[in-house]
Amino acid sequence: MPKLLILYDSLTGGTEALANAAALGAATEADVRLIHASEATPDDLLAADGVLFACPENLAALSGVMQAFFDRAYYPLLGQIEGRPYAMMICAGSDGENAARQMARILKGWRMKPIAEPLIICTHAQTPEAILAPKQIAAADLALARDLGAAFAAGLSLGIY
Numbered sequence: 001m002p003k004l005l006i007l008y009d010s011l012t013g014g015t016e017a018l019a020n021a022a023a024l025g026a027a028t029e030a031d032v033r034l035i036h037a038s039e040a041t042p043d044d045l046l047a048a049d050g051v052l053f054a055c056p057e058n059l060a061a062l063s064g065v066m067q068a069f070f071d072r073a074y075y076p077l078l079g080q081i082e083g084r085p086y087a088m089m090i091c092a093g094s095d096g097e098n099a100a101r102q103m104a105r106i107l108k109g110w111r112m113k114p115i116a117e118p119l120i121i122c123t124h125a126q127t128p129e130a131i132l133a134p135k136q137i138a139a140a141d142l143a144l145a146r147d148l149g150a151a152f153a154a155g156l157s158l159g160i161y
Helices: 014-026 042-046 064-077 097-109 128-132 139-158
Strands: 003-008 031-036 050-058 085-092 119-122
Touching: 003 014, 003 042, 003 139, 014 031, 014 050, 014 085, 014 119, 014 139, 042 064, 050 064, 050 097, 050 139, 064 097, 085 097, 085 139, 119 139
Parallel strands: 003 031, 003 050, 050 085, 085 119
Antiparallel strands: none
């Protein structure tokens, strides 16, 4: 079975729920590893056939924990994961576009291959209380994450990616 790494960060549970849904969708077609970005190493990416990155949007950018992972792993992986497929999910309070753009730029530097448009789930959290509150992701949005995981795993299994 192909190896799909789901690398995520989550402070209030929204992104973690999306990552878990994607893992559930992928589980029948791939060996799925779900790893928090704070615990991930470059070796985790080297061992994966594909990577699904998931993080919250913080201040219109990638979360600091995901950025710290990229800071730790960027140069050790440079030139070693070219052409490897990836997808991304962003759990956003507003639009998530800048966080997705920022991540895509980093992954372009690694010359990874996107297999889908970024999945951006907007929670519409706009007040300090709403931003910091635990997130409940709608069933329809969890289904989108599950479908992305399933499609990614199927594509890996079939050798499409």
